[in-house]
Amino acid sequence: MRETRNEIRVTGSQQPWISISYVAGIFSFIICILLIANFLQMKKVDPIEQNTLNALIERLNDNPQDEALREEIRTFDHVSRKAYFTNTWQVRIGGYLLLIGIAVVVISLQIISLNKKKAVVISDEKPENIILHNKNARFWMMTGGIVIVAAALIAAYLSNSELENQFTQAAGRSTDRDEKGEQMFTEKQDELPKPESDSVILDTMNEIIINEKYTFPSWALIKQNFPSFRGPGSNGISYQKNIPVQWDGPGNQNIKWKLKIPLQGYSSPIVWDDKVFITAASNNNRELYCIDKNSGKILWTSRAENIPGSPPKSPETSDDTGLAAPTPTTDGTHIYAIFGNGDIIAVDLNGKLKWSKNLGMPVNHYGHSSSLVMFENKLIVQYDQRRSAKLMALSAEDGSIIWSTERKVNISWASPIVVHTGNRNEIILSSDPYVASYDPQNGKELWKVECMSGEVGPSAAYANGIVFAMNEYASLVAIDVKTQKILWEDNEYLSEVPSPLAFDDMVIIPTVYGIVVCYDAKSGDLLWEHEFDNGFYSSPIKVDGKIYLLDRKGTMQIIKASGKFELIAEPKLGERSDCTPAFADGHIYIRAGDLLYCIGK
C-alpha cells in the first residue's frame, strides 16, 4: 500500500491556539503535580486516628473530670479536621482546574485540527475484497460464537449447584424446623412444672414472660435455679429459700466444700439443677467448668479453642478484669460462655460443644465484662466496644445472629437485664450516654434516656415500673418505663462497680467505698444509710427477704430487706472476693480468689 501523507501547514491564525494549548497543557501538568502531592499528604494524615489525639483521649479516660484537657482535645480535633477539610477542598478545586485545563487543551487541539490545511490524500490501495471480508467475518463470528457457547457451558457445568432445588429444600427445612420446635416443646412441657397461669407467668417481682412457642424452660423452673449473673433475668432477685446466714470460712464452719479453680477469672458462678458452672481463663486457655453441686468435684471442662476467627493473641486487659469476667448463662440444656477475646461457646450439660464462634476482638481498654443472659431461645450479648457498640441476640441452637442492633454508645462494662414491664418484655442496658430499652424479639430500640456518662460498670435494676441506673461521677436516676421521664436523681452516693438492687418500693445502692444506702423508689427519699468497714465490688442479691452483699474482704453483709436498716449477720469467708454469689437449693456459691466456695450443709 502506498499512501500520500498529509502535509500539514500551520497558518498564522492558528498560532494563538497553539500557544493556548501549550499554556493550558503546562498549567494542567502543574496542577497534576500539586494534586498528587496533596493527595499523598492526605493519605498520611487521618484526622481521627492521630497518635497525639489518641494519647490525649487516653489521658482523658484516666481523668474524665479534666476540663482543660477536654478543651485541648476539642481544639486539637477541630484544627485537625479543619486541616483535613482544607486539603479536601484543595483537591476538589484542583480537580476542577485540571478538568478546565484539559478541556482547553482538547478544544485548542480540535480547533487547530479543524483549521489545518490538509493536503489531499489519495490512497492507491486496492478496494477491499468484499468476499474476503465476509469470509473473515463469518469465520471469526463463528469462532466467537463457539467460544461464548463453550464458556457458558463450562461455567454452567462448573458452578452447577441446583440452586433452585437447594432453596426449595432449605425453605422446607425452615418450615420443618419451626414445626419440630413446637413439637419438642410440647413433649418437653410435660416434664416441666406446670406454669402458674395458662401462657403468661407474671410474678410480683420477677417480671419475666414465658412464650410457649419455644423450647426454653418455664419461669417456674428458672426460678428454682440461678441461671445467670445476678440471678434470673439478671435483676438481682433470687427465689431461693433456706439460705444460710452463718458460716465461718477460716474455721471451716458451714463450708460444704471449696474447690480450687485451675485458671483465673472474675465471672460469677451460676447454678442449674445439681451443677455449678463457672469460667476462667489465661492468655492461652479459656475454660468453662462444670462442678458437681454436692461433691464440689469438676465433672468436665470445656475449652474455647480452635474457633475460626479467634485472635491468635489475647487482648490486653486490666488485672481486675482479665479474660474471664463475663458470667456465663444457661437455659437448662446448654451453657453459654463468653471470654475476653470475643470467643463464645455453647456446651451441653455433658460438656459436649454444640457451637462456638468469635464475635470479633473486643476493643476495650479494661477487658470485656458484660455477662450473658437468655431470653427464650435467644442469647443476649451486650457488645459495647469502642466505635462498634451493638446488642445482639444469638440463636441458642446454632449461634447465628437473630438480630443485631447498632448502638451509639461508648464502651460499657455493665450487663443487660431482661424484665417484663407490665405489657411487654424489655432488655435494659446502661451505658454512656444513655439508658436504653430494646425489644428482645427483634432488637428494636423501645426507648432511651440520655442520663449516663463515664465508664459505666453497674448494670440497671428494675422494679414496679421504674428502672434504676447509676455510675460514679454521673448520677443515680430513676426512670419511669412508661413515660421515660426521670422521676428523680441523686448524685451523693454512687457506685462504679456494684449494681443497684430494686424491689418492692425501694432501691439499694452499694458503693465501692463501703457506704450502702436505701432510697424510696418513687420519691427518692433516703430511707437508710450505713457505712461498712469495707467497700463492695460484688452486687447485692435479694433472697428470702434478705439482702446478701459481699464486701471486698469476703464478709457477707446480710441485711433485712426493708425500709429500715437491720443487719442480720456478718459471716466471714476469710478470702477477698469481688464476685457476685449464686444461690440455689439452700446453698451459696461464692468465687473468692482462686477458690469456689459452697456454703451450706
Add this chain to the structure above:
Amino acid sequence: MSKKITFILIFVFFTISFVQASPVQRFPKPEFEYGHQQPPTIAPDARSQFMEYLDVFVLLVSLSLISWFILKKRSRWGALGMSVFSIVYFGFIKEGCVCSVGSVQNIALALFNPGYKIPITVIAFFVIPLLFTLFFGRTFCAGICPLGAIQDIIAFRPLKLKSWLQTVLGIIPYLYLGFALLYAATATDFIICRYDPFIGIYRFDAKFSMFVLGATFLLVGVFVARPYCRFFCPYGVLLNLVSRISWKHMTITPTTCIQCKLCENSCPFGAINEPTLDKKKEDRQIAVRRFIILSFILPLLILAGGWVGSQFHENLASVHPRVQLAEELMTFNESSELEPSLELTTYKSLGKSEEDLYVEAASIIREFHVGAWILGGFIGLVFGLSLAGLSINKHRIDYEPDRGSCLSCARCMDYCPMPEEEKPHRLLFAGFRKPVRFK
C-alpha cells in the same frame, strides 16, 4: 512510535491525577459529648418536575440544532460545538442522568414490572433520539449523547480497523443489550448505568475501578475512535437499526459522487461503504446455497442459544440481590463461623422468615430460567442473522455512509471537493438522489 508512547504516558499521568482528585473521603462525624445536637439527616429533594421537562426541552432543541447543522449546514464545527455543549450540560451539569442509553433499562423494567411507574421524562429520553434517528439518522450520536461526545473530542489519532473485525466486534452491543434487558426486566440491576465508564468522570464520585475503566476507554479512544459507542453501546443497537430506514440521512457529498476517493479514509469509524466492483462478486450459486443453509439453521441457532442460556441461568440469577442473600443465609446456617453481612442482618431484623427468602429466591431463579432461554435465543438470532447478512452482497456504485453505523459526525463532508453552491436542493439528501455513475 516514540511520540505515541510519550502521548500515552502523559495521558496516563493526567488520568491518575484526575482520578485522585475525584473521590471524597469520609470519616465519622465528630463525637461531641455535650450540648451539640446533631442536625437531622435530610434527604435531598428529587429533581423538580420543571427541571425534568427543561431537560427534555433542551434535548429537543439540541437534537434539532445538530440535525440542522449536519443536514442543512453540513458543518463539522456545528457538530463539535454541540458536542462541547452536551459534555457541559448533559454531562457535568446533569451528571449524565437520565441518559437515553440507560433509559432502555427503565423501559424494560416498566414493561415487566407493573409496579414500577416510569417517569414520562425517561420515556421522552428514550423515544426522542429514536424519532430523530428515524428522520435524520444518528444525529443524537453525533454530538448530543454525552457518552459519545466525550470520546469524540479526543479521537485525535484514529486508526482504521479491519472491516471484518469491526463487523465481528459489532456483535458485542447486541449481547450487552440482551443482558441489560434481562437484568432490568427481572429488577436485578441496571448494568448499563452501573458499568457506565464515563458517569464517574462527569460526577466526580466514581469508584477507582470505574475511573480506571473510563480512563481506559478514553485512552483507547484516542486511537480507536469512540470504542464504547461502536462496540458496547446497547442503545446504539436500536439507533443502528432505526437509522437504516431513516428518512433523510446525511450524505458525504452535497451533490453527486465523482468517486474521487478523497473521503475514503476520512471516517474514523469505518462507516463509509466503498463502491463494489463487479469482478469481485462471489459465485452466485455458492452464495445462495449458503444463504439457504443459514436461513434453515437460524431456528436451530435460536434453539441452541436458548438451551445454552438455560444451562447458564443459575449463573445469571446469582447476580440478583435476593438470590445472593438466600445463598448467604444458606451458607451461614451451615457454618456458624461466618459473620453475617449487613444485608442479612437487616433482613433478619425485619422479622421476615427464612422460608420466605428461600421461596422468593427459588421463584427468581425460575424467572431467570425463562429469561435465559429468551436471552440465549436472542443471541442465537443475532449470530444467525449476522452470518446470513454476510452472505448478501449489496451492490454499490458510490461512496456512501453506512446508514446503520454512521454516527453523522460530519467529518467526511470536509473531504468532499464538490462545491455546495452547485447542489440543487432536491438532491440534497440521499433519499432523493438518483445514482450517477462516473467512470
